[in-house]
Amino acid sequence: MFLINCPFCGEREQSEFKAGGEAHIVRPKQPTELSDDEWAEYLFMRKNIKGVQFERWNHIHGCRKWFNMARDTSNDQIKAVYKMGEKPPVK
Amino acid sequence: MKNKYSIFSLIKNAFSYHENWEKAWKDPAPKKEYEVVIIGGGGHGLATAYYLAKKHNMKNIAVVEKGWIGGGNTGRNTTIIRSNYLWDASAGLYDHALKIWEGLSQELNYNVMFSQRGVMNLAHNLQDVRDLKRRTHANRLNGIDAVYLNTEEVKKFCPIINTSPNIRYPVLGGTLQRRAGTARHDAVAWGYARGADEMGVDIIQNCEVKGIKRIGDCVEGIETTKGFIKTKKIGVVAAGHSSVIANMAGLKLPLESKPLQALVSEPVKPIIDTVVMSNAVHAYVSQSDKGELVIGAGTDDYVSYSQKGSHDIVEGTLNAILELYPIFSRMRMLRQWGGIVDICPDASPIISKTSIKGLYFNCGWGTGGFKATPGSGDLFAHTIANDEPHKLNAAFNINRFVSGDLVDEHGAAAVAH
Numbered sequence: 001m002f003l004i005n006c007p008f009c010g011e012r013e014q015s016e017f018k019a020g021g022e023a024h025i026v027r028p029k030q031p032t033e034l035s036d037d038e039w040a041e042y043l044f045m046r047k048n049i050k051g052v053q054f055e056r057w058n059h060i061h062g063c064r065k066w067f068n069m070a071r072d073t074s075n076d077q078i079k080a081v082y083k084m085g086e087k088p089p090v091k
Numbered sequence: 092m093k094n095k096y097s098i099f100s101l102i103k104n105a106f107s108y109h110e111n112w113e114k115a116w117k118d119p120a121p122k123k124e125y126e127v128v129i130i131g132g133g134g135h136g137l138a139t140a141y142y143l144a145k146k147h148n149m150k151n152i153a154v155v156e157k158g159w160i161g162g163g164n165t166g167r168n169t170t171i172i173r174s175n176y177l178w179d180a181s182a183g184l185y186d187h188a189l190k191i192w193e194g195l196s197q198e199l200n201y202n203v204m205f206s207q208r209g210v211m212n213l214a215h216n217l218q219d220v221r222d223l224k225r226r227t228h229a230n231r232l233n234g235i236d237a238v239y240l241n242t243e244e245v246k247k248f249c250p251i252i253n254t255s256p257n258i259r260y261p262v263l264g265g266t267l268q269r270r271a272g273t274a275r276h277d278a279v280a281w282g283y284a285r286g287a288d289e290m291g292v293d294i295i296q297n298c299e300v301k302g303i304k305r306i307g308d309c310v311e312g313i314e315t316t317k318g319f320i321k322t323k324k325i326g327v328v329a330a331g332h333s334s335v336i337a338n339m340a341g342l343k344l345p346l347e348s349k350p351l352q353a354l355v356s357e358p359v360k361p362i363i364d365t366v367v368m369s370n371a372v373h374a375y376v377s378q379s380d381k382g383e384l385v386i387g388a389g390t391d392d393y394v395s396y397s398q399k400g401s402h403d404i405v406e407g408t409l410n411a412i413l414e415l416y417p418i419f420s421r422m423r424m425l426r427q428w429g430g431i432v433d434i435c436p437d438a439s440p441i442i443s444k445t446s447i448k449g450l451y452f453n454c455g456w457g458t459g460g461f462k463a464t465p466g467s468g469d470l471f472a473h474t475i476a477n478d479e480p481h482k483l484n485a486a487f488n489i490n491r492f493v494s495g496d497l498v499d500e501h502g503a504a505a506v507a508h
């Protein structure tokens with residue numbers, strides 16, 4: 001359990017948010033051209049990092065907006081919060 | 092040859108105040124080279140080593156464990172064993188394990204306290220009723236014992252359940268698998284460790300894997316905190332840390348690692364003599380032989396390796412427990428803990444070869460791996476020894492995420508994932 005600083009609402013309890021998984025997975029531009037391997041990579045394969053991971057979150061019991069977060073998954077410390085479409089922060 | 096545990100050895104050792112029992116397993120330093128190295132000394136890893144030595148006649152095997160054996164998810168689960176899964180592939184896999192459980196204490200000469208006290212799964216709405224009835228039919232077609240119970244039969248089987256129609260999620264029925272039950276989780280790790288050690292397996296504790304050495308598409312060995320170990324075959328059984336090991340070999344897995352929590356109450360006199368699980372409200376409870384209520388909560392929905400979980404998950408589970416069992420309202424909880432579970436998108440495990448020769452993965456058991464421990468070890472040993480899956484784990488290959496032939500047990504299994 002931890003606090004998340006929503007870029008739109010400020011600091012709230014994590015239970016107000018929904019985790020959206022790994023961030024910056026780009027949707028294929030031409031889905032019809034993809035091979036089965038590329039589909040598997042896009043749909044299922046995940047980095048699942050132990051350490052700082054970039055991920056998407058949604059303030060589902062608040063403003064309901066999506067945003068990105070850099071979080072250390074080994075101790076749940078949040079390193080940065082940034083908006084959708086922005087580039088991940090350089091450590 | 093180890094001394095056999097029996098009533099006579101117990102009496103004999105009583106005379107020396109139980110101070111002269113021989114060590115159940117040795118504490119060897121790693122050799123330079125092994126035929127097979129198993130990464131992860133939990134129940135699944137130790138069982139794999141045991142069956143490699145016993146059924147596939149391999150002599151030179153090591154199990155490397157970064158902490159102590161059985162200290163990960165083997166020692167953190169709620170010890171429930173059942174095989175009432177919906178799909179044929181899962182039914183085959185989990186019932187294979189259940190059949191081994193039934194003779195395991197005798198086979199290992201180690202009391203794993205396997206208790207077939209039954210597992211009951213509750214239905215709380217009409218869709219649950221339909222799903223559970225469908226599952227009992229599917230189970231019976233696969234030769235797995237299952238019966239459907241109506242509300243009165245649920246109450247009769249477990250009288251402390253609140254079956255009032257006025258609760259938020261009333262009990263409309265349930266399923267019962269009588270062959271299901273519980274076992275003592277630590278004893279499973281210790282029993283397999285003792286059995287494997289007897290056949291010459293080196294169990295190397297406090298030995299963390301730091302890297303996997305490859306030459307081209309073949310594995311060459313592992314870098315560990317106790318030095319380099321050469322091997323041609325590596326079996327990874329690292330549960331929540333499977334992705335971390337996979338990254339060392341340059342592989343990506345379809346896994347997400349999440350905290351799963353459990354808790355136990357203060358010990359009380361026998362009050363519940365079965366296991367009751369509820370999918371819809373996500374609460375399950377049994378009672379240990381010490382008298383503690385053993386309660387399983389859900390997973391958090393974010394990736395974390397912290398072995399902690401969120402308080403609101405525990406709160407939600409206890410709310411549901413109290414509504415179903417008002418008798419527990421003044422019980423105090425003694426301990427709460429978390430384990431890191433590796434969850435596949437289809438909530439089924441991976442027991443498979445990989446694109447790298449000599450590298451095998453047994454992972455993705457998610458929230459329900461303990462029940463499969465003996466079967467998982469047996470089938471993974473077969474896969475490693477023959478470089479081909481057994482027919483019972485052929486469907487659980489890693490390629491199913493490319494072919495789309497998923498074994499979708501999400502929601503179809505008896506408990507929510």
